[in-house]
Amino acid sequence: MQTLIDLHNTPHCSTLVCQGEWTHATVAAVLRGSWWKKTQKRVEVDFAGIVRMDTSGAMAWLHVKETLEALGVEVQSKGMSPSVEHLVALCQTHKYAPKEAAVAKKTLEDFFVLLGERAEALWKAFLSFASFAGGALESFAKTLTRPHKIRFRATLYHLEQSGLNALPIIAITAFLIGVVIAYQGAVQLEKFGANIFIVEMVGIAAARELAPMIVAIVIAGRSASAFTAQIGVMKITDEVDAMKTMGFGPWEFLVLPRVLALVVALPLLVLFGDAVAIFGGMIVARAELGISFVEFVDRFEETVALKHVVIGLIKAPIFGLIIALIGCYRGFQISSSTESVGKYTTISVVNAIFWVIAFNALFSVLLTELDI
Amino acid sequence: MIEVRNIVTAFGDHVVHDGVSFTVKEGEIYGLLGGSGSGKTVLMREIILLNRPKSGEIRVGGKEILTLSESQKQALRLQWGVLFQFGALFSSLNVLENVMIPLQEYTDLPEDFIEEMARMKLRMVGLPEHAVYLAPSELSGGMKKRVGLARALALDPRILFLDEPTSGLDPASARAFDGLIMELRALLGITVVMVTHDKDTIEKVLDRFIILGQGKVQAEGSYKELLVRHPALMQRFME
Numbered sequence: 001m002q003t004l005i006d007l008h009n010t011p012h013c014s015t016l017v018c019q020g021e022w023t024h025a026t027v028a029a030v031l032r033g034s035w036w037k038k039t040q041k042r043v044e045v046d047f048a049g050i051v052r053m054d055t056s057g058a059m060a061w062l063h064v065k066e067t068l069e070a071l072g073v074e075v076q077s078k079g080m081s082p083s084v085e086h087l088v089a090l091c092q093t094h095k096y097a098p099k100e101a102a103v104a105k106k107t108l109e110d111f112f113v114l115l116g117e118r119a120e121a122l123w124k125a126f127l128s129f130a131s132f133a134g135g136a137l138e139s140f141a142k143t144l145t146r147p148h149k150i151r152f153r154a155t156l157y158h159l160e161q162s163g164l165n166a167l168p169i170i171a172i173t174a175f176l177i178g179v180v181i182a183y184q185g186a187v188q189l190e191k192f193g194a195n196i197f198i199v200e201m202v203g204i205a206a207a208r209e210l211a212p213m214i215v216a217i218v219i220a221g222r223s224a225s226a227f228t229a230q231i232g233v234m235k236i237t238d239e240v241d242a243m244k245t246m247g248f249g250p251w252e253f254l255v256l257p258r259v260l261a262l263v264v265a266l267p268l269l270v271l272f273g274d275a276v277a278i279f280g281g282m283i284v285a286r287a288e289l290g291i292s293f294v295e296f297v298d299r300f301e302e303t304v305a306l307k308h309v310v311i312g313l314i315k316a317p318i319f320g321l322i323i324a325l326i327g328c329y330r331g332f333q334i335s336s337s338t339e340s341v342g343k344y345t346t347i348s349v350v351n352a353i354f355w356v357i358a359f360n361a362l363f364s365v366l367l368t369e370l371d372i
Numbered sequence: 373m374i375e376v377r378n379i380v381t382a383f384g385d386h387v388v389h390d391g392v393s394f395t396v397k398e399g400e401i402y403g404l405l406g407g408s409g410s411g412k413t414v415l416m417r418e419i420i421l422l423n424r425p426k427s428g429e430i431r432v433g434g435k436e437i438l439t440l441s442e443s444q445k446q447a448l449r450l451q452w453g454v455l456f457q458f459g460a461l462f463s464s465l466n467v468l469e470n471v472m473i474p475l476q477e478y479t480d481l482p483e484d485f486i487e488e489m490a491r492m493k494l495r496m497v498g499l500p501e502h503a504v505y506l507a508p509s510e511l512s513g514g515m516k517k518r519v520g521l522a523r524a525l526a527l528d529p530r531i532l533f534l535d536e537p538t539s540g541l542d543p544a545s546a547r548a549f550d551g552l553i554m555e556l557r558a559l560l561g562i563t564v565v566m567v568t569h570d571k572d573t574i575e576k577v578l579d580r581f582i583i584l585g586q587g588k589v590q591a592e593g594s595y596k597e598l599l600v601r602h603p604a605l606m607q608r609f610m611e
Contacts, residue, residue: 023528024475024478024479024481024527024528025479027481028479028480028481028482031481031482031485032482054528054560055489055492055493055525055528055560056475056479056481056489056528059485059488059489059492060485063485063488083561086559087559087560090496090559091492094492094493094495094496095488095491095492095495096488096491096492096495096501335509336509336510337463337507337508337509338463339463339464340509
């Protein structure tokens with residue numbers, strides 16, 4: 001390929017010959033080269049050999065010109081065709097002249113400023129969530145006095161979507177959890193000949209801790225993400241604003257049905273999860289330890305106090321509340337860009353799972369300390 | 373520059389185009405007009421390889437585009453720029469990055485030069501300086517269109533396709549946009565094909581245009597010619 005720019009030096013004056021196609025596909029060679037910088041104090045530039053020039057070519061020429069002028073060289077051009085001249089003039093007019101940006105040096109002070117800003121942002125995020133939860137509570141209190149305001153159809157719809165349709169996945173996960181505890185427990189208990197204690201082990205662990213946790217985590221993954229994405233898309237398409245202008249409160253129409261649905265659905269799902277997990281344990285107990293179903297159930301009635309099941313069921317609606325509130329709250333934070341839907345959906349699931357686990361830990365410590 | 377011959381398009385039983393033909397000459401600003409649902413946008417999408425007609429021929433720069441291999445199509449795509457109706461900016465990138473990305477993908481120019489090019493194009497389409505680091509979601513409709521135009525111009529296309537470039541703009545912005553397109557044609561020699569409804573654009577900007585209706589080309593020519601040849605159609609259309 002022919003070089004786009006050629007330098008001919010004479011003692012007093014240099015000539016730069018620009019030729020060929022100056023397009024975005026070719027001018028990288030000019031921009032990366034430096035041979036053309038070794039000129040005398042006066043340069044004549046000949047454009048007669050230009051075949052085609054696009055805006056990249058024109059910008060590259062301006063770059064050459066500015067570089068030479070910065071070196072104190074006097075640049076004169078000749079032989080530009082009118083169209084090339086126009087193009088160069090157009091690029092010259094619109095060329096961005098960067099302002100001198102002061103480069104800030106990072107200091108220890110900046111670190112504390114950043115720390116403070118982060119802390120403040122965290123505090124504000126907490127306040128805004130608290131205010132959201134308060135809003136939900138207030139609208140709930142309002143609808144209590146006017147029960148006809150509750151959106152029963154929407155609530156039932158979410159009960160079906162988030163509760164009923166989650167049964168298969170909950171059945172499988174809870175069953176596997178029951179099997180796993182029983183299986184691992186069986187090996188240890190057999191060593192002591194304490195086979196029958198498998199009943200307490202599976203029963204208490206599943207009913208009190210594991211079934212509620214597993215159900216809450218599955219629902220957080222399924223429903224928190226769904227709530228966030230649904231509400232977020234409604235915000236992007238201005239549906240939420242349309243509702244407001246028509247006097248339909250987003251609280252009653254969007255938030256309450258979802259929150260109520262999960263608060264009702266979770267205890268039911270946990271009860272179902274308890275049953276399936278214990279059934280999984282029963283199967284393992286029979287296969288590995290030779291404890292028949294009848295023996296298992298008898299022992300269960302005798303030794304596993306009802307309080308363990310009740311504690312699991314009391315935690316469930318609280319988990320449901322946490323998941324639904326976080327899902328909706330993150331949904332309302334979505335604004336106007338499709339990218340933020342993905343971002344906030346992820347945040348919502350991570351938050352929901354984290355808070356479910358955190359609350360579970362809190363309950364666990366609190367209740368054990370209280371000897372319940 | 374673009375030759376369309378006997379295009380037939382149908383969605384199920386619904387026939388959109390029933391033998392549409394027209395020719396766009398180099399350096400022309402050409403309009404595709406017609407009522408809602410007359411298939412203007414579909415026609416344009418067929419020329420830019422997004423939809424496929426049932427039968428017919430489309431030649432761009434002398435090449436039959438419906439039988440090209442994927443690599444030939446790719447080469448062709450680099451020769452045109454497309455402005456979608458709502459800008460279709462990449463929402464994960466800011467304004468500057470949206471304009472830089474074609475140059476980053478298809479050239480080996482140095483990064484700072486690409487940024488300079490992108491800034492130049494953005495100034496050329498009249499985007500204010502402070503907007504270059506904004507996300508597309510923070511822009512108004514008119515600004516999105518300007519950025520979309522700057523992105524379409526990034527690789528100095530030979531043909532520019534515009535889908536309703538002035539819809540949703542206030543009258544002053546719409547006229548400024550028209551002026552910009554005329555200026556670009558004059559300075560860069562670009563061929564422009566646009567779908568439009570805007571009466572002022574039709575009258576002042578388009579060199580020639582077709583009016584689509586009932587699956588056929590109802591009329592083709594310049595504004596003045598058509599006023600004489602199809603006064604009734606033009607009156608109905610421009611009212």
